[in-house]
Amino acid sequence: MSSKGKDKDEKLDEKTQVNKWDGSAVKNALDDAVRDVLVKKLNYMENFRLVDGRLWICSIAVGIAMLALLWDFLYPFPVSRPILLLCVSVYFVMMGILTLYTSYLEKGIFAVAVQQDPAGIDPEVMWEASSSMKRFDDIYSLTLVSKKGKNGSPKSATFEKSVANFFDTEGNLLQDLLEPEVLRLHSNIQSGKKEK
Structure with missing residues (x-):
């Protein structure tokens, strides 16, 4: 063997x-x-289709957070405020989608x-x-x-x-x-x- x-x-x-x-x-x-x-x-x-769906949602949310971080680094706070607000809003929406996905589609x-x-x-x-x-x-x-x-x-x-x-x-x-x-x-x- x-x-x-x-x-x-x-x-x-x-x-x-x-x-x-x-x-x-x-x-x-x-x-x-x-x-x-x-x-x-x-x-x-x-x-792995269910897990892949969750990973895509999380990847988009992390990408949005990274975009906010990079934008704030390149254009410090007073200038980056509208982009930061947009990124935080989109991140919140993505977390809501993730919650719905895990609650109603994955169901344990x-x-x-x-x-x-x-x-x-x-x-x-x-x-x-x-x-x-x-x-x-x-x-x-x-x-x-x-x-x-x-x-x-x-x-x-x-x-x-x-x-x-x-x-x-x-x-x-x-x-x-x-x-x-x-x-x-x-x-x-x-x-x-x-x-x-």
């Missing part, structure tokens, strides 16, 4: 350890593990994966994984949504479990306990079972 293959196997075997009292770190570790199941275990292709979706038909006959299936975990709560809620083609109706399945089911006492993520839950949701959607 080549050293490249050994490195890849070692990365897959690495344990994810988090501070089990940090809710956002626990949620992020679970989200990353779910993404790994979709991309590595099920061999779906990850789609942290992974989008595409299942392609090997024969190329059937349309591709989009899988979206979204999660939520309330502050100071140990319940992790995961929702998988599948949509076949552009006009297909979405199918979804959700589970809610305590994060204690997926972490040991040291804060190590137990991937072998999370993976079956994600695969069960996946198979319930494919078989058409309704589960909450």
Whole structure:
């Protein structure tokens, strides 16, 4: 086995350890593990369109802020006032657009994966994984949504479990306990079972 293959196997075997009292770190570790199941275990292709949209909005906002900084450097304050006001206004609007984008379009979706038909006959299936975990709560809620083609109706399945089911006492993520839950949701959607 080549050293490249050994490195890849070692990365897959690495344990994810988090501070089990940090809710956002626990949620992020679970989200990353779910993404790994979709991309590595099920061999779906990850789609970055949602993340790219957020990055474009942020890049435009940062570009506007840099323009204001440069303009104020070249033409000190009294002269640069109208441009600064315009840049601050546009930045405010971009942050509003970003808030709307994350609230209504992303809706907690942290992974989008595409299942392609090997024969190329059937349309591709989009899988979206979204999660939520309330502050100071140990319940992790995961929702998988599948949509076949552009006009297909979405199918979804959700589970809610305590994060204690997926972490040991040291804060190590137990991937072998999370993976079956994600695969069960996946198979319930494919078989058409309704589960909450």
